[in-house]
Amino acid sequence: MPLSPKLAHILPVIMLIGSNLFMTIAWYGHLKVKSASLVLIVLASWGIAFFEYWLAVPANRIGHTVYSAAQLKTIQEVVTLTVFTGFSVVYLKEPITLNHLIGFALIAAGAAFIFRG
Template sequence: MPNISTLQFLALLTISNVFMNLAWYGHLKFKGSPLWLAIVASWGLAFLEYCFMVPANRIGSGVMSVTQMKIVQECITLVVFTVVAWLMFGEQIKWNTVAAYACLVGAVGFAFWGKA
């Protein structure tokens, strides 16, 4: 069972990634709006992302290495991205996406191999 710090890290990181994905891709739903507005809105969302990412990394660094945190972050990013892509853009998950995600799960396993 993960300790409370690990759970806090994962929760904050997930929230952070929701804001990150909305900042990076959300403006694509509003291609008719001015570019400057998309940039300003994205920066606002990125600020919120950092409000969750910085504490997540501070907490996470107490329970895992920086490399392990980055690998976990990338996996969470892809899961959150998949949900955002499906909800906002109607993208469907295909077999090759599932295969790629399985490889990432393997990468997480290797990153944590041997950790007590």
């Protein structure tokens, strides 16, 4: 059964936010765990990434009914920066500097061109 157009627009974004939470944890969550071996860290990261794929792949499949592939990738990148910024500040306790904010703003400006008419 096809999704309503409104749901087809918003559901992929919600799913990409979820997938990015998993992927950010898989890629950066281990940075505070210094005692585990690299092999264990990689295996744990793969396990977390498995769940990320269960959100990202359907999000792109559903999203491609209303967005182009370039738009989906752009949404993914903006979501990634947003999720990572929060994760970096809250979990890693690393500050976001003015240079970070300017760089992210430039990326957001580039993203705006992808969605422009």
